[in-house]
Amino acid sequence: MAAKKNKRKYGVSASEELLDVAKIVRSEQFGEELLEFTVALANRLQSCGAETYRVEETITRIVEAYGFTRVDAFVIPSCIMASIEADDGNIITKIRRLKNGDTVLDGIERYSALCRQICADRPDMKEARRRLNAVDASVCRYGRFIYYLAAFLIGAGFGVFFGGTLLEALAAGISCTATGAALRFMGRLNANAFFKSFVCSFILAFIANVLTAVGLCKNADIATIGALMLLVPGFLFTNSLRDVIYGDTLSGINRLVQVLIIAFALVFGTSGAVSLARHIFSSIPVGLEPIDHHLAVQCLAGMVGTLGFGLMFNMHGKGIPLALLGSIISWLVCSVSMRLGLSEPTSYLFAAAASSFYAEIMARVRKFPATSYLLCALVPLIPGAGIYYTMDFIRRGMGAEAYTKGIATAAIAGAVAVGVLLVSTGFRMWGVWKKNRLKSK
Numbered sequence: 001m002a003a004k005k006n007k008r009k010y011g012v013s014a015s016e017e018l019l020d021v022a023k024i025v026r027s028e029q030f031g032e033e034l035l036e037f038t039v040a041l042a043n044r045l046q047s048c049g050a051e052t053y054r055v056e057e058t059i060t061r062i063v064e065a066y067g068f069t070r071v072d073a074f075v076i077p078s079c080i081m082a083s084i085e086a087d088d089g090n091i092i093t094k095i096r097r098l099k100n101g102d103t104v105l106d107g108i109e110r111y112s113a114l115c116r117q118i119c120a121d122r123p124d125m126k127e128a129r130r131r132l133n134a135v136d137a138s139v140c141r142y143g144r145f146i147y148y149l150a151a152f153l154i155g156a157g158f159g160v161f162f163g164g165t166l167l168e169a170l171a172a173g174i175s176c177t178a179t180g181a182a183l184r185f186m187g188r189l190n191a192n193a194f195f196k197s198f199v200c201s202f203i204l205a206f207i208a209n210v211l212t213a214v215g216l217c218k219n220a221d222i223a224t225i226g227a228l229m230l231l232v233p234g235f236l237f238t239n240s241l242r243d244v245i246y247g248d249t250l251s252g253i254n255r256l257v258q259v260l261i262i263a264f265a266l267v268f269g270t271s272g273a274v275s276l277a278r279h280i281f282s283s284i285p286v287g288l289e290p291i292d293h294h295l296a297v298q299c300l301a302g303m304v305g306t307l308g309f310g311l312m313f314n315m316h317g318k319g320i321p322l323a324l325l326g327s328i329i330s331w332l333v334c335s336v337s338m339r340l341g342l343s344e345p346t347s348y349l350f351a352a353a354a355s356s357f358y359a360e361i362m363a364r365v366r367k368f369p370a371t372s373y374l375l376c377a378l379v380p381l382i383p384g385a386g387i388y389y390t391m392d393f394i395r396r397g398m399g400a401e402a403y404t405k406g407i408a409t410a411a412i413a414g415a416v417a418v419g420v421l422l423v424s425t426g427f428r429m430w431g432v433w434k435k436n437r438l439k440s441k
Helices: 001-008 029-047 053-067 105-119 126-137 146-163 166-188 192-212 221-226 233-248 249-280 297-313 319-339 342-367 371-381 386-393 399-440
Strands: 072-075 079-085 091-097
Touching: 001 146, 029 079, 029 091, 029 126, 053 072, 053 079, 053 105, 053 386, 072 249, 091 233, 091 297, 105 126, 105 371, 105 399, 126 319, 126 342, 146 166, 146 221, 146 297, 166 221, 192 221, 192 249, 221 249, 221 386, 233 249, 249 386, 297 319, 319 342, 319 371, 342 371, 386 399
Parallel strands: none
Antiparallel strands: 072 079, 079 091
């Protein structure tokens, strides 16, 4: 049945292209070809933003599917190292460095599906490379118009989500779109993360304050916070804590250093822009309180911002509405928990756990990685306002307030990471138990 399905899908003869693992000669030459292909596939997953454990498991599963029992894979955000031992005792090692990466959820889904196909079919290396090339050509990336629309939706959605009116949403959307254009331009020039974050945060905050000065909106802080969501390394920080807690310490520390670099850049860029704008325009109001919107408005606004991130991350297909539903679930759980009197970190932990549970269920129902659903569900939980006010306190020299707000924001991010990790670890342990049970039968 699998062979017929493979023949219909790829137009090849199963008897000619598929290998019997029992007949594979695990020679050094075959191991070289297999490891080269496997690392190439893992590198593509990594360049699309896949988690560290997913990249390592991809290498391990494919190599073991071809009968090699001794395989080692070590992955950090910028490098993949893998080795296997052939039957003659020779060790084959491959190293692949990642220079540029992005978040392409469609790529993660397609390359993960290819990994499952390779493990199930075990084609020869010529056919495996052909399939990899076919997936390379099929990965969908949105064009320029969708990119700018996504940036506008992120700013506009979170402009309302964090307590602004439609005017603040418009100002945040305009600021975020301009920031997206700057990000796109500097990405083509291979600018480093610190420089990109500094320049983009300066542009973002300056435009938001100028739009406030000319009367397009009233609360420059809210407009800035909404647009700043595009730059806040919330996912990076959460993933760094997940890596550390999960045991990928080096990978987690690597990501955490990137978070600190970006955070410092955002502090300098935003502070400089706000100081300059308020020096030029003395009429900009300060200290305005955000609006406490109804929970339904917050969920709708968060869903709009999440849609922007989904488009920005190249999410495609019928799963988009389901991913957006995850964002509503996460914020509902968080808001209800806080209204029941639970602390912020505890509420965010429950919300992250609910998001992770939903993502894992959707992954198994739709046979896709949980990453797409999890990222979208976590978007409303990114502490963008906390990060902004921490930076604002630093700008104004209020060290004690900045420390208090920074610790509270870090606690929320840590709670989100723990909530995700508890559920995802439980599902992975259940998967291992199920696999071992099947082997024992």
